[in-house]
Amino acid sequence: MESKADGEDSAVSRLHAKAKSALKRLSKGRRSDGSPDADSPRSQDGSSSRSSQISPSSDASVKPLTLLLFHSRNNNVEALRELLKEKPELVNETDYDGRTALHVAAAYGCLKSARVLLENGANVNAQDRWNSSPLADAKASNHQEVMKLLAEKGGKIMGSHGQEIKSVAPPTILKSDWEIDPAEIDLTNSTKIGKGSFGEIRKVLWRGTPVAVKTILPALSDDKLVVQDFRHEVELLVKVRHPNIVQFLGAVTKKPPLMLITEYLPGGDLHVELKEKGPLPSATIVNYALDIARGVTYLHNGPNTIIHRDLKPRNVLIGECNQLKVGDFGLSKLMKMTNFHDMYKMTGETGSYRYMAPEVFEHRAYDKSVDVFSFAVILYEMFEGSPPFSHVDAYEAARQVARLEKRPPFTKQYPTGMKELIQDCWQGDPYKRPLFVNIIPRLEKMKQEAQAANPPAERSHLWQRRTGHGSG
Template identity: 30%
Template sequence: MMPHKKEQHSHKGHQDHHKRQHHHGDREVNGAHEIDNMSFQGPGRREDGGGSAIHMSNLRIGDLLGKGAFCEVHRGWLLKSISNQEEVAVKRVKKELRNGTQRELAMKDLLTEVEVLRRIIPHENIVKLIGFSESGDETFIVLELIPEPLVERISAWKYRNERLTSIVLISFFQSLFGHSCCSSSERERTNLWRERVIAGRDLTAALQHLHDVAGNPNYSLIYRDLKPSNISFHGNRLILFDFGLAKFIPIATHEHAHITMTPETGSVRYMAPEVHRGERYDHKADIFSLAIVLWQIFSLETPFAHLDPPAHRRQVVDGNHRPQIDPSWSTNLQLLLRSAWAPLPNNRQDAATVLDRLNHEIQDLNALLL
């Protein structure tokens, strides 16, 4: 694992033209913010209640790890016993937003995240809610600490890939002069590729879990903000976090028609065209974002890096331009990406189908490494 760098934050990184807009169709937050008494439209709370209340005397807040549009995340320590404390992440509203409308929107994001995490069944690729705490007019949510952002992992993968590519090329030229070729480096490159496909599989598994709401027959959960800065690693475990824009919708609704929700919600680089245009959208908007993130994991490059927002609108949203797919990737992966980022939502595969394709890809790589 790469050491954590403070300037590349695990819980909130580069905003990437980030838009967190809210409208009256979403739940408003005013006055006191009592988490246990919140009115919420969605599936019932899990029997275990998710995170529990934490007394402020048991929580010590440390250095700032990162900040987003509304909230900031600090390193913290949760006292579990006299001799035992757990290192955690503590998320709260930014100090400069302690009053007014922006504070209400920030509290809405914060409390939405708590309620989502308390209502879904835990999943290994979704951040663990440890608890929440209130002090005066402040609310804190306490989450597991995730040390390594996806952007750092991509940088590490890219470094390893470039080093291995150089070794393989040198070995190839040596073989022309009768020296043995280094097959171990080629095997290591395959292992590196497999790591990235597994990361994509784990991200897709988290998204499928949300869309299915752990098998709840009545509701689906749309994440609405899928991007690298909301993804981190703890060892080899990929973890999705930041559920402030997530929204429950009835299954019956998105089976028959897209519903009206907040337009331009999420980050432009990863945003589905229908969301960017302010049209009705459903869980297939998440699939588009997933495809762009998967491409970034596979290619180790930033998507649409050369496009400013107006050019992105012309070329990607209206012109259906997509990142270039490496022809060396398997036919399975190429078809997966083309389907997942299709212009029309109904032409995109669902998360379960994407997950199945990625599992098949991993099986093929496992067989190759035998």
């Protein structure tokens, strides 16, 4: 006869197995770089009908920290106890954003999980990347019981992350000329061009102009954290104005469905361009690189520095006359954490492994130079026709770059100075990477040299209007 203890062990094993099974299902239908299948609908912000993040595990097994976060988020106390019994050091281990399992439990009001974690030595005042403590996260979400427990254990409200979320007042029509009456957006007479976990992206005719409308699911519109994060995103985008940045046009913030309205770019994204054409001509690459560099230079040098953190071909869109525009400024933050995968995406998987700077992969502090590293990988991919270390999965590629200090070989013909620029930009030491404001003159020099070497007739094809890449 099975003993009670045996039965409990079996139940815990089933919980672990269920978590691992859920991760495997999420990983199905994905390519080695973590991107969706070719038949997945794509949006202008790079999201798809499948979850847009890759699994945090490079094989079928799941990391212990990942399991700990998952069980903490779901109040699986028996599984937590068993996992911490086997690996007690996990209790204060941190994810990509410096968040512990106690941060996760506090943010989502998981009282039982919080108790177990504290019983096992969790640091009640651990601080994440934003210097936010578990009590600050619990307060931001108004989880009174968790707040009481943490306070009793000596928890303090530290950091501004949670307080910032609570202090943002809803935008009003009196101070926001970008607030749009939802009656103007006729979603019934529109074309779906993408779908993500947060909602749909549709092509809509608004005030006589085709635009891209990103709707937030009504269910997410009731989530206070999602709504506040959405408003933070709007307040950021409303300040961004540049020819090489996807243009924000307006938003609906007062009632669901929440919506972001941006310009519609029919040319698709750089990922599709590279997939269809492979290596691009040098002159085209230099022009593309200048567009990206100018857009990111604007983000990095405004009154408030904006770090993109997820610069990759899918987030670079193509407009008329082959002009590139940088898009997707963190809409993945709007994802609701309804299961393990979404939770991990929000707390730890910002960015994409294939284009990730070593300091980000290693959970170290970082600054705007992470965008410089990603830019170097994009440059390399445009010349070579495929991303670095394409023979291995994205996580392993990032691991080799960060921990083994590997860089891919150059196999194609590069213009003078380009290899040196790429090598400077993907330096392991972020302080040795050039600023974008200094990258632009180097690219302009390459462009001038290419123009001097080629008569205008040979360059005319570069400025022909693109066709055939529309999203609908």
